[in-house]
Amino acid sequence: MTDQTTAHPKLDYDAWARTVPADNLWAQVRRTVGGRPVPESDIDLIVDTIVGQLALSRDDAVLDLACGNGALASRFFSRCRTYLGSDLSPYLIGIAQARFADAHGQRTFKVAGAAHHVCSEPDPVHFTKALCYGSFAYFTQDEAASILAAMFARFTNVTRFFIGNLPDLDRAALFYGNELPSAAELSDPQSRIGIWRTRDTFAQLAEAAGWQVAFSTMPAGFFAAHYRYDALLQRP
Numbered sequence: 001m002t003d004q005t006t007a008h009p010k011l012d013y014d015a016w017a018r019t020v021p022a023d024n025l026w027a028q029v030r031r032t033v034g035g036r037p038v039p040e041s042d043i044d045l046i047v048d049t050i051v052g053q054l055a056l057s058r059d060d061a062v063l064d065l066a067c068g069n070g071a072l073a074s075r076f077f078s079r080c081r082t083y084l085g086s087d088l089s090p091y092l093i094g095i096a097q098a099r100f101a102d103a104h105g106q107r108t109f110k111v112a113g114a115a116h117h118v119c120s121e122p123d124p125v126h127f128t129k130a131l132c133y134g135s136f137a138y139f140t141q142d143e144a145a146s147i148l149a150a151m152f153a154r155f156t157n158v159t160r161f162f163i164g165n166l167p168d169l170d171r172a173a174l175f176y177g178n179e180l181p182s183a184a185e186l187s188d189p190q191s192r193i194g195i196w197r198t199r200d201t202f203a204q205l206a207e208a209a210g211w212q213v214a215f216s217t218m219p220a221g222f223f224a225a226h227y228r229y230d231a232l233l234q235r236p
Contacts, residue, residue, distance in 0.1 A: 008185040014089040029068035066135030070096030137194025148209035169196040175227040
């Protein structure tokens with residue numbers, strides 16, 4: 001493991017996105033492997049997984065936390081009635097609004113941190129499904145707990161909350177090999193991958209907020225299958 005005293009790289013999500021060409025949507029949200037966008041087949045698999053885990057129907061109102069530039073969500077717009085995505089990055093939300101928002105208010109985006117959004121959303125009962133894909137690891141422990149608790153308490157019509165692409169602490173060595181980072185980096189939400197959690201740790205966090213959790217992993221051919229897992233939260 002890396003020396004505990006060594007400073008590790010930090011990620012400024014908004015600043016990173018601004019360094020990427022405006023038309024490179026996957027790179028803006030760091031959905032890349034070796035600096036290149038992930039294969040289209042993997043994007044299709046992510047979308048199919050989201051649709052399946054949420055059991056999306058055209059009657060659903062979807063809340064998408066830390067939605068980035070909306071490129072992923074746009075792939076399942078036709079599968080739901082309404083969609084609201086929020087993200088802390090003004091730059092990415094600007095791209096989402098320009099490219100994917102509609103004129104009828106059915107596909108909308110707003111600048112907001114996830115914890116602030118779920119605690120202040122004026123119409124939480126409007127939503128029936130919720131999503132946070134690839135971003136939960138970048139929330140602090142307090143933010144994560146607040147999000148899970150507020151989603152359970154306030155969004156009472158949300159029957160499924162899918163949290164995808166979580167880095168698995170038990171399998172960190174499969175990603176890093178012999179260059180395993182320090183414990184400080186693995187538990188830092190501002191690190192390049194965010195907080196690595198075991199399934200047990202995540203389950204305790206979700207269950208403390210009232211949720212029932214079921215875990216799954218992507219098929220072996222998926223680019224991140226060897227070190228990440230997904231979590232589906234439902235009401236008991």
